[in-house]
Amino acid sequence: MKSKVAIHHLDTYGESEIEEGLRSLLTNLGGIEALIPSRTRKVLVKPNLVFPYSWDTGITVNLTLIAKLVQMIKRAGIEVIIGEGGGLEKFGRDSLKKIGAEKLAKELGVPLYDFKKGKRVKVKIAQGKKVKSVTVDRVVTECDFIISVAKLKTHCECLVSLSLKNMKGLLCSEKQRLRFHLLDVNHCLVDLNRVFKPKLAIVEGLIGLEGIGPLPPGRPVDLGLLIGGQDPVAVDAVCAKIMRLEPDQVKHIKLAAEAGLGTIDLGKIEIVGEKLEDVIPEHFETPPSSIEGISPYEKIQIVAGKPCSNCVIGLASYLHGYFPKELIEQATSEVRVLVGAKARIKGTGNEIAIGNCLRRYKGKLPYISGCPPASDHYGSLIEDGLRGKFIVNRDMVRSALDRFFQEP
Ligand code: SF4
Structure with a gap:
């Protein structure tokens, strides 16, 4: 049987249009009652609210969409919670409050969980290739139906951030997130989805993000799309096409298909609603295929040793945003920036x-x-x-002085 993926296009993003758009999307997939079995104990809605940026920046999911989805589930008489655990420490531990999710959950009368703060349990991944267990909030294990509400956006490390990547927000330990990057985030995402694969995947592409995401310098792009289906791999494959990528160009989506988590074969995907060819924009900029490529300047070379996206995002934001571009013309030297645990020193130059x-x-x-x-x-x-200065910082001076005074 083919995996069904629905696409719905909206012209405007008012409350009633979003509600109607979501209803139409879900109706094309069989309707909410058919999608969520009545015996379901508890539904987890996992939106991508990873950073405290409003939805129209292309970084987080539209809150009205979450509200309408939660209301539909409640009306079907099924218990529902909202939860998110992603985000950078630098944005503080109350990102969900800043973004308005706390207020929204209160208005909806549903619990909101910040997975970074909850009680943790270890879940085994018997088939895991890179990770054999993950630590998640206990409440995640109490839910028997996960709905991913991802954003259609680019990602400097994984190329795209869609339904499969959205599940990384279930992890509650920062240490484990870092481990994912060191071990190979693409394989780890697949392992995570082996145990926490969403049963319904919705991608909000009303306003997506192109360029070097998942934060600025990535740029919002108005697409007006909602995409959804029960096979998150197929949903992500269709979204990849909308982002002008072939699904097998995205490593974690390809690996997920190879692991049997879903299909990326468009011949085995039934697209309902809009026609795929009608919704692919003429231009959609994706990130460079390698982390080294995030530097737009030859004179600033990135030596990447499996860095986490947190470091890559910071570097990309600096190089594309705050860096004084006129300096490149005057530059007399090159600089190599080592980032990530496996980066190796060359021993010459700056x-x-x-x-x-x-x-x-x-x-x-x-x-x-x-x-x-x-x-x-x-x-x-x-x-x-x-500028050609021999770069010295306090650590180097201290270390040189220590060596000097230790020598007989
Ligand atoms: S790459 Fe960056 S974020 Fe990752 S462990 Fe190293 S310093 Fe931390």
């Missing part, structure tokens, strides 16, 4: 190491700590390096 996972270079190279490190701290080192 090199800097950033992030706690490279603390082994402290005292040997100009080094900026932090996990992720603050871009205004390493930005000034990069700029000094381009």
Whole structure:
């Protein structure tokens, strides 16, 4: 049997239009009552509300869409909760409040869980290739039906962030998130979806994100689309097409299909609602295929050693946003920026190491700590390096003095 994926197009984003759009999308998939079996104990709606940015930035999901979905589930007489655990520490631990999710949940009369704060349980992944267990909030294990409400957006590390990637927000331990990146986030996402695969995947592409996402410098793009289906791999494959990518270009989507979690074969996907060819924009910019490519300047080279997206996002924002572009014309030297635990020093020229996972270079190279490190701290080192200054920071001076005084 073919996997069914529904696409619905909206011209405007008022409350009634979004409600009607969602209803039409779900009707094309069989209707909410058919999609969620009546014996379901508890539904988890997992929206992508990972950063405190409003939905029209292309970064988070439209809150009205979440509200309408929750109301439909409640009307069907099924218990429902909302939960999210993603986000960077630098945005604070109350991202859900800042974004308006707390207020929304209160108005809807449903519990909202910040998975970073809950009681944790370990869940085994028997078939896991890279990870054999994950730690999630206990409440996640009490839910027998997960609905992913993802955003249609690009991602500097995974190329896209859609339904499968949205499940990473179930993880409640920062340590585990970092481990995912070190082990290979694409394989780890597939392992996570082996145990927590959404039974209904909705992607909000009313306003998507193109360029280097999932934060600025990524740019919002008005698409007016809702996409959904019961096979999250097929839904993500269709979204990849809308983003002008072939589904097998996206490693974690391809791996998920190979693991039998769904299909990316468009011949095995029945598309209902809009025609796929009618909703693919003429242009959609995706991130560079490698992390090294996030630097738009030849004179600033990125040496990537499996960094987490947190570090990549910071670097991309700095290089594409705050970096003084006129400096490139005047630059007399190149700078290599080492990022990620597996980055290796070359030993010549201006090199800097950033992030706690490279603390082994402290005292040997100009080094900026932090996990992720603050871009205004390493930005000034990069700029000094381009100006041809021999970059020295306090750690190096201290280390040199220590060596000097220790020598007989
Ligand atoms: S410093 Fe950056 S790359 Fe290293 S563990 Fe922290 S976030 Fe990941």
